[in-house]
Amino acid sequence: MGVHRESEASNLESGYASGASSTGAFPQIIITKPHLKFLNSTLNNLSPMDILRWCKISFPNLYQTTAFGITGLVTLDMLSKLQAETPSAPSIDAIFLDTLYHFQETLDLVEKTRQRYPNVNLHVYKPEGCETTEEFEAKHGQELWKTNADLYDWVAKVEPAQRAYSDLNVAAVLTGRRRSQGAKRESLEIIEIDEAGLIKINPLAAWSFKQVNDYVRENNVPYNELLDRGYKSVGDWHSTEPVGEAEDERSGRWKGQAKTECGIHNKRSKYAQFLMEMEQKRQQEELTSALEKVQASKNEAVVVAV
Template identity: 55%
Template sequence: MPSLATPVPQLDGSQLEHINERLARMSPEQVLEWARATFDGLFQETAFGPSGNVISDMLHAQGASVPVIFVDTLHHFDETLDLARRSQDRYGFKLHTFRPDGCATRADFVAKHGDELWARDDVVYDYAVKVEPARRAYEQLQVRALLTGRRRSQKGDRAQLQVVEVESGTGLVKINPLATWSFQQVWTYLRANEVPYNALLDQGYKSVGDYHSTRPVKDGEDERAGRWAGTNKTECGLHKDYFAMRAAFNARTKEREANVAVASPVA
């Protein structure tokens, strides 16, 4: 396999571009081998979508064990939580589950944030259920590099996805071994290798997120058309600019607190 010994975080833009050109010609399995050889502190982050489970299966076939980070938003489908258990049983990885701050159940979340926060303020919701728990995971686990299941064929913000990205401002490395794969390639691999997958896929769901913002995909629609249908949204915030998301969350929180103070003046 080609040698790419220089750690990615030390690369400038032209060097990273060169590595991506080389990695793009490798198979996903070779990219995974490179990632494991290159990084200490390598984790897989997944919500157990089809691509994520393909990566888990490829790693297992290599005899590798990469710890997994699962952000439990407390609003997943039951089928997703069941798949998380089945996947861990199948592949034996160490599973690190992180939930919204101070919340162990959906009832806890409602008590803290009120009903249907996603409909009232999706920025606050995304930060609370995804961004903050993920960043807490990265800090506590000392994550240096992440394997993700994102693909260009998912379109939206992912259409120009590179195999390797270095997050601006944090240096966090995100490695996308299946960046060039189509959904059909993922599905073919799943079936050929008897990889566990979400039962909702058989009901027309190609991309599964929270229960309140996911629907089956219609014939002719893009793979992720069932996510946040009727909006221009294509990402939950997990793969957006972290600092921008945090600033927006803080601004919205201060605004809400100010409104509460005005509505309830101290006697």
């Protein structure tokens, strides 16, 4: 994905700066900050289905990003219903990031939803150059989430997401985040715009876990079997645990750690900094290797001279 450059002036005038990008990372959709504020205040009064109807006619290159959590499944069901209402209209495809460390129950659910919603296209993205867990570990080592959590987030989630957005020319995405999930999501808006210019819409932001659960039961939506075993938010098997009744939904993710997000919904500046640090490390390693070769050559010269 190309480097995205932003100007200070464009940041002041609009909700995001993709219009100032020389690379055209995302299709140009300009939303000023006052307009964004107005839209959020208005959309807060609409039902999720009405928000999705509005999104379908408002945003080109709109996709759903989903890890097949319960909220994302409700969104998927609603999108399928909307597509049935207007079959001639463009569909909203879904993007799934397969980290290669999902629970088997999650992977089984992916296949169930493919069968249940054949009118929703699914694009699956995996870590670059890897099709299996074995290939991932051969490339990055075992338990990378322990040895270098930032690198794991980057190669397993952030880079595949950015590759998907670039390949598919994504301008806006629907997410399954809700305010009632806790952690840093209590102040979630319906529409957000990140630093790279990507528009994120959270159609079920105002719904509680009970509302989501009720919808699943009433509409016979397929869901992850792990939810019946005490899980409420399901991610990778190595960083997901069941939660207690008094705990918020995402308390089972990265339990005992300070982190609450995987990186996809964190500020991208953190990952720009991470990439810069990785590049500096690579350059340092190259310099060290070059110096070692020079020293080795000198040692050989000394041996020959003797």
